[in-house]
Amino acid sequence: MVTLLENPLRIGLQQQQLPEPTIVVFFGASGDLTKRKLVPALYKLRKERKLPPEITIVGVARREWSHEHFREQMREGIEEFSDGIGSEELWEEFSQGLFYCPGNIDNEMSYQKLKAFLSEVDEQRNTRGNRMFYLSVAPRFFPEAIRQLGAAEMLHDSSKTRLVIEKPFGRDLSSAQALNRIVNQVCREEQVYRIDHYLGKETVQNLLLFRFANAIFEPLWNRQYIDHIQITVAETVGVEDRAGYYEHSGALRDMLQNHLMQVFALTAMEPPNALDADAIRSEKMKVIQATHLADLHHLENCAVRGQYGEGWMKGKPVQGYRKEDGVDPESMNPTFVAMKFEIDNWRWQGVPFYLRTGKRMPKKVSEVSIHFRSVPHTIFQSAAMQASPNVLTLRLQPNEGVSLKFEVKMPGGNLRSRSVDMDFAYGSVFGKSSGDAYDRLLLDCMMGDQTLFTRSDEVEAAWRLVTPALMAWETPTDPSKMPTYEAGTWAPRAAEEMLERDGRKWRRL
Ligand SMILES: NC(=O)C1=CN([C@@H]2O[C@H](COP(=O)(O)OP(=O)(O)OC[C@H]3O[C@@H](n4cnc5c(N)ncnc54)[C@H](OP(=O)(O)O)[C@@H]3O)[C@@H](O)[C@H]2O)C=CC1
Ligand SMILES: O=C1O[C@H](COP(=O)(O)O)[C@@H](O)[C@H](O)[C@H]1O
Numbered sequence: 001m002v003t004l005l006e007n008p009l010r011i012g013l014q015q016q017q018l019p020e021p022t023i024v025v026f027f028g029a030s031g032d033l034t035k036r037k038l039v040p041a042l043y044k045l046r047k048e049r050k051l052p053p054e055i056t057i058v059g060v061a062r063r064e065w066s067h068e069h070f071r072e073q074m075r076e077g078i079e080e081f082s083d084g085i086g087s088e089e090l091w092e093e094f095s096q097g098l099f100y101c102p103g104n105i106d107n108e109m110s111y112q113k114l115k116a117f118l119s120e121v122d123e124q125r126n127t128r129g130n131r132m133f134y135l136s137v138a139p140r141f142f143p144e145a146i147r148q149l150g151a152a153e154m155l156h157d158s159s160k161t162r163l164v165i166e167k168p169f170g171r172d173l174s175s176a177q178a179l180n181r182i183v184n185q186v187c188r189e190e191q192v193y194r195i196d197h198y199l200g201k202e203t204v205q206n207l208l209l210f211r212f213a214n215a216i217f218e219p220l221w222n223r224q225y226i227d228h229i230q231i232t233v234a235e236t237v238g239v240e241d242r243a244g245y246y247e248h249s250g251a252l253r254d255m256l257q258n259h260l261m262q263v264f265a266l267t268a269m270e271p272p273n274a275l276d277a278d279a280i281r282s283e284k285m286k287v288i289q290a291t292h293l294a295d296l297h298h299l300e301n302c303a304v305r306g307q308y309g310e311g312w313m314k315g316k317p318v319q320g321y322r323k324e325d326g327v328d329p330e331s332m333n334p335t336f337v338a339m340k341f342e343i344d345n346w347r348w349q350g351v352p353f354y355l356r357t358g359k360r361m362p363k364k365v366s367e368v369s370i371h372f373r374s375v376p377h378t379i380f381q382s383a384a385m386q387a388s389p390n391v392l393t394l395r396l397q398p399n400e401g402v403s404l405k406f407e408v409k410m411p412g413g414n415l416r417s418r419s420v421d422m423d424f425a426y427g428s429v430f431g432k433s434s435g436d437a438y439d440r441l442l443l444d445c446m447m448g449d450q451t452l453f454t455r456s457d458e459v460e461a462a463w464r465l466v467t468p469a470l471m472a473w474e475t476p477t478d479p480s481k482m483p484t485y486e487a488g489t490w491a492p493r494a495a496e497e498m499l500e501r502d503g504r505k506w507r508r509l
Contacts, residue, residue, distance in 0.1 A: 029059025
């Protein structure tokens with residue numbers, strides 16, 4: 001008998017190559033993302049021997065921390081947010097490569113100091129001039145940081161230096177275009193890694209494999225068989241302590257324009273002719289370009305926003321968005337958005353794509369559900385035989401997996417039908433999950449693989465798509481007009497109505 005531990009499906013492909021020894025410079029090193037995700041991801045990669053021992057991290061932020069304090073903070077992050085330090089010997093080796101260089105993004109002198117420090121560290125750690133600059137700071141700092149890195153000639157060597165930019169990339173089409181122009185002035189597109197951590201999720205990558213490695217699904221993947229597609233990313237958390245950022249962002253900028261749009265593009269794009277970064281990104285780009293909000297003359301028919309009010313989560317009362325710390329009591333920032341898109345191409349003409357995302361929803365769940373058409377003619381007349389259309393669900397998180405809903409005859413003398421599920425769960429086949437998206441993305445960046453990063457034209461096309469809603473919602477209006485939903489419920493009534501008008505319903509999750 002094969003035990004789970006011997007299951008060959010759990011082994012996966014062995015990493016063949018190690019990236020070159022590199023200095024990873026984190027701007028925003030005293031912030032949440034560096035401590036909670038980025039340094040733990042690098043430590044895990046080193047633990048798994050996917051990084052060379054010379055791997056070096058230099059943290060930059062304004063706080064006057066010492067190297068030792070930075071090391072303590074990062075250790076705390078690894079202990080609290082990943083599977084721990086493991087061997088002390090490994091930590092000892094890794095922490096010797098952690099350095100901190102205080103600096104201010106707005107101050108030219110900080111870049112000169114950093115440049116000199118990196119040369120020193122480079123020699124000490126034998127990192128051969130390889131540098132990866134990661135902007136883990138608020139988006140308003142991106143333009144200045146990139147300009148200054150360029151002016152200090154820190155991105156000049158295109159074969160040895162990379163620039164990683166967190167999301168959101170711009171706050172609308174024109175700022176994204178301006179940011180792309182700045183990036184183009186200081187480095188080449190092949191040096192640039194625009195992060196969208198959803199692309200690092202195993203199950204999001206599985207969308208490609210599921211569609212293009214199975215002969216049975218792709219022939220059905222079109223307007224002939226599919227009635228509509230729903231993409232949901234629901235979170236239970238509220239704004240937490242991120243109001244400073246979220247108040248300038250909201251659900252459309254924070255989630256829909258990037259994460260949901262990437263999932264959408266992978267679901268709807270044509271098969272790429274190769275598994276390489278440009279082939280995949282070009283197909284994503286083409287389908288986003290062919291997409292539009294379903295009714296540009298009546299936006300309310302295809303774009304709904306909402307803000308959570310007070311309510312209950314897991315049996316505990318929670319406050320409404322406008323009462324959260326750092327939030328304007330008259331804030332018009334949406335914490336929920338739902339949109340209906342249509343694609344003008346042969347494959348998808350007439351098939352609506354409904355996307356929704358929100359905070360303080362009843363459940364944390366992300367999925368893509370493909371709703372097939374009803375049978376063209378039913379030979380079963382009785383009410384007990386009313387077959388529901390088939391639904392294929394790709395569960396992105398949690399309970400990652402795939403399920404197909406179809407009809408079967410219920411046992412017994414009467415002819416009665418019932419929907420059942422054929423289910424694949426990652427957890428039961430492969431054992432524990434493969435880890436956080438950042439592990440994969442950081443490693444790909446060091447290996448020079450841009451497949452899971454977004455290209456400049458793709459980002460701009462995604463902004464273009466949501467521009468009508470951004471413009472309409474940013475026109476000043478009476479704060480009492482903001483649609484609200486009770487925390488712990490599935491969003492404003494208008495989101496239900498958007499589908500009801502089409503004779504459809506959101507999938508019950
Ligand atoms: N946190 C998360 O879960 C996620 C975050 N992101 C993105 O990651 C980025 C960072 O987010 P997060 O870590 O949460 O943000 P934080 O607010 O926690 O951290 C911001 C960092 O920026 C530093 N900083 C602020 N001003 C300056 C300045 N003038 N010069 C140099 N450093 C400065 C701060 O340090 P100091 O005050 O010492 O200068 C701090 O280290 C953002 O773009 C966010 O959108 C994306 C996905 C998830
Ligand atoms: O980028 C972001 O993503 C998280 C949700 O990520 P997930 O991996 O937990 O699904 C979201 O909470 C946050 O607001 C946003 O900035």
